[in-house]
Amino acid sequence: MIRRIEQNLAEITGFIILASVFYLVVVNERWTVKTIVLPESLLAFNTIFLSILIEAVPFVLIGVFIAGLIQVFVTEEHIKKLIPKNRIMAVGMSCMLGALFPACECGIVPIVRKLVYKGVPIFAGVGFLLTGPLINPIVIASTYMAFGQDIRIALLRMGLGLLIAIVIAAIISLLFKGNQLKKSASLLELDQSTYRFPLLLRIRAMFIHSVDEFFDVAKYLIIGAMLAAFVQTYVSTNTLIGMGEGIIYSTAIMMGLAYLLSLCSEADAFIGASFRHVFPETSLLGFLIYGPMLDLKNTIMMLAVFKLRFVVFLMIIITLSVFGVLMFVHPWI
Secondary structure: HHHHHHOOOOHHHHHHHHHHHHHHHHOOOOOOOHHHOHHHHHHHHHHHHHHHHHHHHHHHHHHHHHHHHHHHHHHHHHHHHHOOHHOOOOOOOOHHHHHOOOOOOHHHHHHHHHHOOOOHHHHHHHHHHHOOOOOOOOHHHHHHOOOOOOHHHHHHHHHHHHHHHHHHHHOOOOOHOOOOOOOHHHHHHHHOOOOOOOOOHHHHHHHHHHHOOOOOOOHHHHHHHHHHHHHHOOOOOHHHHHOOOOOHHHHHHHHHHHHHHHHOOOOOOHHHHHHOOOOOHHHHHHHHHHHHOOOOHHHHHHHHOOOHHHHHHHHHHHHHHHHHHHHHHHHHH
16 A cells, blocks of 8 residues: 555645645635735746746657657667768767757757667767757758858857867767666667567557657756756846956856756857857857757756766866867967
8 A cells, every 4th residue: 555655656746736726726715816926036937947848848859759760660780880880980970960950959868868779889979969959950040040140150150069079979989888878667668679560560669669758858858947947037147247258257157158048059049149249259159059068958868868977077078178179269260
């Protein structure tokens, strides 16, 4: 009996909460929506939280759907043919494939997990993880439009982003072996091959896996969205901007802002363009390149998928690589 209660604790808690709200709002006449006064900051938090979820969920759905396709229809033999055995060529190939793939930093995580689980080297997975949200055609087009049809900023974002992603993937190839994935029940349950099954059964298995994958990653997306909404509501961006004097500090501030705001890569250029008259282009590129590679909500999702040590090292490598490359090329920007 106790074990059954523990297994259904979330459902029992949810039922109690819903019943309490129903009693207060419907049964108890003294409680009405008009008598409940919420602070404006909480309303702003709720609006930002919902906007982040609404912005991210479609791309996560696309990501888990593709992950389901990979699970059912792509075999290890297909992966071996696609990824070159040469390490340098594998890094380049993964980054180029990511550049052609329209996915945001949330939707790319389940896809990379499935690719790595199927046999893609971890460094190639990282290349795909970094370039997919950063330099796909949709992101480049939105950057071009956000900066007043300035092709220079769009090309700098694409070129420097690709260069930095290749550098990071190459470093990962030297430091880490193995797939660095956490053990997942959804992966273990679907470990058996289904590519020999009839087509209808494979399609059914694909949708089952996509649903499992969605619920596996969605809870971490919600946690990340809540943290990002909290930061946007209660942390003053004006204070951060006031600290950004000089190219080093301004670039660091814009990278930090990109991490905390956790904007979708398809829309972040419009926010970055609003700082055009405040910060130099190098700092703006820090915002545009660093955010799609690493932000608060996709950090939470990566921690759910990859081992802690790997995620920590990856975060450090991404941060140092983006900052270092931008400081190096600053005189020519």
